[in-house]
Amino acid sequence: MPRYFIDTSDGDRSILDEEGIDLADDAAARLSALDALPDMARDVIPDGDERRLSVSVRNAEGEVIYHATLTLAGHWERDDRARAAMPDGSV
Amino acid sequence: MTRPKAFTEREDDSLTEFEPLLQMLSHRDVLSDYERELVAGLKRRIVRIPKGGELVATHSRPSESCLVLQGFTAREVYLKSGERQITAIHVPGDFVDLHALTLKTMDHSVVALSDCEAAFVPHGELLRVIEKSQHLGRLFWLSTVIDAAIQRAWIAGIGRRSSVEHLGHLVCELFCRLEAVGLTDGQSFKFPITQPELADILGLSLVHVNRTLQDLRRRGLIVWKGGTLTVPDLKQLAAMADFDPTYLNLVVEPR
Numbered sequence: 001m002p003r004y005f006i007d008t009s010d011g012d013r014s015i016l017d018e019e020g021i022d023l024a025d026d027a028a029a030r031l032s033a034l035d036a037l038p039d040m041a042r043d044v045i046p047d048g049d050e051r052r053l054s055v056s057v058r059n060a061e062g063e064v065i066y067h068a069t070l071t072l073a074g075h076w077e078r079d080d081r082a083r084a085a086m087p088d089g090s091v
Numbered sequence: 092m093t094r095p096k097a098f099t100e101r102e103d104d105s106l107t108e109f110e111p112l113l114q115m116l117s118h119r120d121v122l123s124d125y126e127r128e129l130v131a132g133l134k135r136r137i138v139r140i141p142k143g144g145e146l147v148a149t150h151s152r153p154s155e156s157c158l159v160l161q162g163f164t165a166r167e168v169y170l171k172s173g174e175r176q177i178t179a180i181h182v183p184g185d186f187v188d189l190h191a192l193t194l195k196t197m198d199h200s201v202v203a204l205s206d207c208e209a210a211f212v213p214h215g216e217l218l219r220v221i222e223k224s225q226h227l228g229r230l231f232w233l234s235t236v237i238d239a240a241i242q243r244a245w246i247a248g249i250g251r252r253s254s255v256e257h258l259g260h261l262v263c264e265l266f267c268r269l270e271a272v273g274l275t276d277g278q279s280f281k282f283p284i285t286q287p288e289l290a291d292i293l294g295l296s297l298v299h300v301n302r303t304l305q306d307l308r309r310r311g312l313i314v315w316k317g318g319t320l321t322v323p324d325l326k327q328l329a330a331m332a333d334f335d336p337t338y339l340n341l342v343v344e345p346r
Contacts, residue, residue, distance in 0.1 A: 006298045015302050021286075036298035043253050055298070 004029040005058040010040045011051045017058075029057045030066045037070045049074035108137070108210065111184030111272045112158055116230050118271045120346045126227050129220045135210040140203045142283075146187060147201040153191045155211040159183050162207030163283055167291070168199050177292040179241065180204070180265070184272040190235050192217060205283035229346055240338040249294045252333070254303040257293055259332030262313060266322055267336050282320035 001022040006029070008015050023029045033055040040053050050073055057066040076082035109131050116122055116130075137160070140146055146157050146164055159181050166179040166187065178199065181187045187201045192214050221228035244264065248257040269280045286304070290297045307313045312328045314321040322328055329336075 006301075008298060008302055013306075015305055017298075017301065019301070021297060021301070032296070032298055035296035036302070039254065039296050039299035040302070043255075 003060045004032075006033050006036070007056045007058065008036055008040060009052075009054045010044050011053060012044065020060075026057075026059075026065055029059075033057050033066060034068060037068065041070060041072075045072060108135075108160060109133070109158070111160060112186075114272045115184035115234070118341050118343065119233060120226075120230060120343060122230075126224050129224055129227060133210075133212050133220060134216050135212045138209050138211060140207045140209060142203055142206050144203045144207075145200055146203060146207070146209055147191070147197055149197055149200040151197050152195055153188060153197065153214075155213050156189050156192055156217060157187045157201065158210045158212060159185050159187060160208040160210055163204040164201055164207055164209075165204050165288070165292075166199050166201050175291045176294060177288065178245070179238065180292065182265070182268055182272065183274065185238075186231075186234060189217075189231060190238070204288060226346075233340070233346055237338075237340050240340065244338050254293070254295055254299060255306050256332045257295075258289075258300070258303050259307060259312065259328050260334050261292065262307075262320065262322060263325065263329050263332055263334040263336070264339065266325060267339055267341060271339075271341055278323065279319050279321040281318060282315065283318050 001024055003020040004023050005017040005020045007017050021032070023032055036055055037053055044051065044053075052069055052071050054067065054069040056064050059065050076085065113122065113127060113130060122130075135158075136155075140162075147153055149169075160183055162183070164181045164185075164187055165177045166181070168176050168178055170176070181201070187209075188197065191197060217231070221231065241264070244260070248260055252260060265282070266275060266280060269275050274280055284292075286300055287297055289304075290300045293300060295303070304313075304315065308315070310331075311323060312331060314323065328334070
């Protein structure tokens with residue numbers, strides 16, 4: 001089975017996969033990368049209204065063959081609610 | 092999924108064979124010489140099971156209970172999708188299916204995570220010993236109650252802990268359980284588990300398990316090299332993981 005390297009970032013910390021994992025093919029590597037996104041999201045959300053999580057798959061030759069991002073974009077619909085939600089009343 | 096079934100059996104009547112079980116019980120209560128003799132005298136067949144081999148099959152109706160003597164084993168549940176959840180790890184001194192004595196039909200299987208040695212004890216033998224010593228009966232009962240306590244801790248981990256706390260909690264638990272049967276050197280223990288297996292234990296994706304391991308390593312909380320896991324500072328790891336060993340009942344008191 002070919003070796004793939006799956007790099008991840010949860011928006012705070014990027015991790016370069018130096019060990020790699022053996023997977024059946026490119027499609028399996030894509031699934032394995034996508035599978036990580038909800039786990040990463042669960043660990044860091046809720047914390048703020050904006051976040052970008054990402055995964056990249058490199059093949060054994062070092063070429064990035066797949067990239068995916070999961071984006072959180074939250075906002076209040078009214079300014080007064082946004083002010084009320086802040087601990088010190090400021091925005 | 093097909094599993095190797097290359098079981099080899101050997102005759103062995105060494106009295107020290109059940110030492111891990113006696114150690115496990117002695118960490119919970121004082122055993123009399125008579126009780127030790129009863130345990131050591133349990134008739135059994137000793138079986139070596141290679142990594143990946145099945146100790147107990149799902150839907151089987153075992154007539155024996157299986158005690159781990161060497162190696163790591165896991166209870167596992169397979170889903171229709173082919174995905175697996177490991178619901179328990181058993182280490183030397185643990186009966187993997189003492190509950191089958193009363194459950195009769197297995198609702199899950201037990202598999203060897205490393206090369207293992209196990210003792211299969213006929214249910215009739217266990218009943219004979221329990222009838223001779225009610226106290227031993229209660230201690231066997233206790234071991235299944237502790238299994239349930241461990242399951243509660245695992246459910247809390249899967250359901251509510253962050254990944255890094257969950258993994259840290261598991262490492263603390265295994266450290267305590269292995270130390271109780273003399274299988275740590277004070278800081279390190281043999282951890283013959285692969286990252287995909289760890290993912291099936293934690294209910295996390297393989298990539299996220301790898302990420303979480305790197306996090307623990309980066310903070311200096313664990314070192315995992317060549318099948319040996321080292322915990323440089325158990326107190327620090329326990330504090331990070333919110334680990335309270337009460338559920339393991341590693342307290343000697345009358346039971």
